[in-house]
Amino acid sequence: MGGHLNINHxxxxxxxALWTIGLSMIALIGGGIVGFVIALARxxxxxxxxxxxxxxxxxxxxxxxxxxxxxxxFGLAAIGLKVSPLAAAGASLTLYVAAYLGEIWxxxxxxxxxxxxxxxxxxxxxxxxxxxxxxxxxxxxIATPPTVGFMVxxxxxxxxxSVVGFVELMRSGQIVNNSLFEPFAIYAIIAVTYFAMCYPxxxxxxxxxxxxxxGRSNLATA
Amino acid sequence: xxxxxxxxxxxxxxxSFLAGAALTLELAFxxxxxxxxxxxxxxxxxxxxxxxxxxxxxxxxxxxxNTPLLVQIFLVYFGLASLGLKYSAFSxxxxxxxxxxxxxxxxxxxxGFEAxxxxxxxxxxxxxxxxxxxxxxIILLPAIEKVYPALxxxxxxxxxxxxxxxxxxxxxLTAVANYIQSDTYRAFxxxxxxxxxxxxxxxxxxxGFWGLGLVLFPRRRxxxxxx
Numbered sequence: 334m335g336g337h338l339n340i341n342h343x344x345x346x347x348x349x350a351l352w353t354i355g356l357s358m359i360a361l362i363g364g365g366i367v368g369f370v371i372a373l374a375r376x377x378x379x380x381x382x383x384x385x386x387x388x389x390x391x392x393x394x395x396x397x398x399x400x401x402x403x404x405x406x407f408g409l410a411a412i413g414l415k416v417s418p419l420a421a422a423g424a425s426l427t428l429y430v431a432a433y434l435g436e437i438w439x440x441x442x443x444x445x446x447x448x449x450x451x452x453x454x455x456x457x458x459x460x461x462x463x464x465x466x467x468x469x470x471x472x473x474x475i476a477t478p479p480t481v482g483f484m485v486x487x488x489x490x491x492x493x494x495s496v497v498g499f500v501e502l503m504r505s506g507q508i509v510n511n512s513l514f515e516p517f518a519i520y521a522i523i524a525v526t527y528f529a530m531c532y533p534x535x536x537x538x539x540x541x542x543x544x545x546x547x548g549r550s551n552l553a554t555a
Numbered sequence: 556x557x558x559x560x561x562x563x564x565x566x567x568x569x570x571s572f573l574a575g576a577a578l579t580l581e582l583a584f585x586x587x588x589x590x591x592x593x594x595x596x597x598x599x600x601x602x603x604x605x606x607x608x609x610x611x612x613x614x615x616x617x618x619x620x621n622t623p624l625l626v627q628i629f630l631v632y633f634g635l636a637s638l639g640l641k642y643s644a645f646s647x648x649x650x651x652x653x654x655x656x657x658x659x660x661x662x663x664x665x666x667g668f669e670a671x672x673x674x675x676x677x678x679x680x681x682x683x684x685x686x687x688x689x690x691x692x693i694i695l696l697p698a699i700e701k702v703y704p705a706l707x708x709x710x711x712x713x714x715x716x717x718x719x720x721x722x723x724x725x726x727x728l729t730a731v732a733n734y735i736q737s738d739t740y741r742a743f744x745x746x747x748x749x750x751x752x753x754x755x756x757x758x759x760x761x762x763g764f765w766g767l768g769l770v771l772f773p774r775r776r777x778x779x780x781x782x
Contacts, residue, residue: 395754397718399729400746407742412558485621492623496722503625516633524622524630531621 338518342509349505350526356491356501359423361484364430371435372442378460386435393432399493401425406497422494430487437483441476442468478545482538485531492527502526565744568735575731576752582645582727583714583760586652590713591706593653594660595695601665612661619658624719627651632723648720648727656713663705667698700772707764711757718753728752 374386393401405425409416445468453463495504506523510516600612619627628651635642642650671694679693699706721730732749736742 392750392754395715395757396750397715397729397753399718399721400732400750400753403732403736403742403746404750407736407746411560411743489621489623492625493719495625503623516629517637520626520630520633524618524626527622527626528618532617535617535621 336513338509338513338515342513345509346502346505346522346526349500349502350530352500352505353488353491353502353527354530356419356422356426356494356499357484357488360426360430360487360491363423363427364434364487367427367431368434368438371431372438373464375435375439376442390432390436393429394436398425398429398490399496401429402493402497418494418497418499421497422491422499426487426491426494429490430483433486434480434483437479438472438476441479442472444475445471475545478538478541481534481541485534485538488531488534489527560744560747561741562744562748565735565739565741565748568739571731571735572728572748572752575726575728576756578645578725579714579717579727579756582648582652582717582720582725583710585649586656586713586717587710589649589653590656590660590710593657595664597657597661598664598668601661602668616658616661619655620662624651624655624716625722627655628719628723644720644723644725647723648717648725652713652717652720655716656709659709660706663702663709664698666705667702668694670701671698700774703764703768703772707761707768710764711760714756714760715753728756 371386371390374382375390377383377386402422402425405428406416406418406421409421409424449467449471450463453467458466491501492503494501495507498504500508502523506519510519513519597612597615600608601616603609628648631651631654632644632647635647675693675697676689679689684692717727718729720727721733724730728749732745736745739745
């Protein structure tokens with residue numbers, strides 16, 4: 334038994350919380366970049382690209398993140414790369430987030446009203462110009478609330494990186510618990526910390542959604 | 556960099572894989588049924604005029620939706636143990652997954668309830684239907700029909716999330732994989748096989764829900780709206 338919860342334990346948990354945020358940022362940025370490519374590939378004019386990206390999304394969305402993490406951890410090792418838990422977790426989360434963000438963003442791009450596409454075509458803009466100047470600026474507006482909402486999922490899911498030995502919030506909680514044996518108190522602290530990180534994002538996403546809803550109904554009556 | 560895969564060495568453990576997959580489906584089934592009930596109750600509770608009930612349901616939904624499943628499972632597992640209650644890993648897993656999916660189901664059902672036009676309830680009242688009849692025929696069933704796709708996606712996600720139960724040694728598919736890889740030293744092959752099994756399970760579940768939807772909502776099929 335290692336005594337009682339003291340300031341050192343809390344500092345250690347705080348450090349873990351910082352790594353949770355760090356890993357979430359890595360997953361969001363990496364997954365965002367790959368996910369953007371996936372979203373565009375899903376609506377590509379080339380059928381083979383569409384099919385390949387659809388298969389990717391189906392495979393990732395049909396597999397638990399935990400298994401993807403194990404695959405990343407042992408897979409990178411199997412091809413002879415020495416992997417740190419950070420690299421394995423970062424790579425796996427990137428692939429996972431990309432599949433979900435890719436699908437969310439594809440929906441947003443496709444929900445830009447059809448006449449906008451046609452008008453852009455009528456103005457003789459090239460496909461790239463149509464995308465960059467007409468469709469994407471509108472799609473980004475539509476995509477903001479669900480993307481903020483998905484960030485909550487990303488933060489929660491980084492807790493699974495603890496399983497491949499990455500010392501984020503969850504893992505640091507397990508380590509502290511190994512010396513204190515007060516699982517209920519420690520996991521309650523962990524839960525509250527996750528809640529404190531996620532709930533503001535949830536509220537923000539809901540507010541954005543309500544504002545968007547109002548904006549859209551204004552459009553409809555205009 | 557050389558990659559040598561030896562699948563036969565792992566595949567000879569197929570009875571264990573099958574047993575794990577069966578337990579995963581079993582976990583998912585119990586948690587889906589119980590979670591659907593809990594979620595519907597929570598959604599109804601959030602809509603009541605009783606501030607205490609509505610508040611409790613809101614706190615439940617928001618707490619669960621903003622904390623990781625892994626933390627919830629550990630809390631239930633160690634929480635019950637510290638109260639001196641001993642349950643099997645399977646029952647704890649079912650309980651934790653039910654509590655988890657119940658919160659998501661509640662949000663989906665609430666969206667369904669909100670999508671029921673007020674006029675239809677008034678019309679039913681005008682036709683002198685009882686409160687129970689109105690709740691069942693005018694509110695609950697049409698709401699489920701509206702959110703059926705979102706609801707079933709949530710249950711497939713639940714099946715995938717049940718992999719986290721391997722961490723409290725409920726012997727579902729991922730836990731089986733952990734044993735096999737530590738036994739055979741063939742981690743990459745093992746997890747590739749497990750990933751394929753999960754993809755198959757989720758395809759089977761999707762197909763099952765799609766078929767069930769055709770049976771439950773024949774009107775939808777007639778109208779030709781995609782499920």
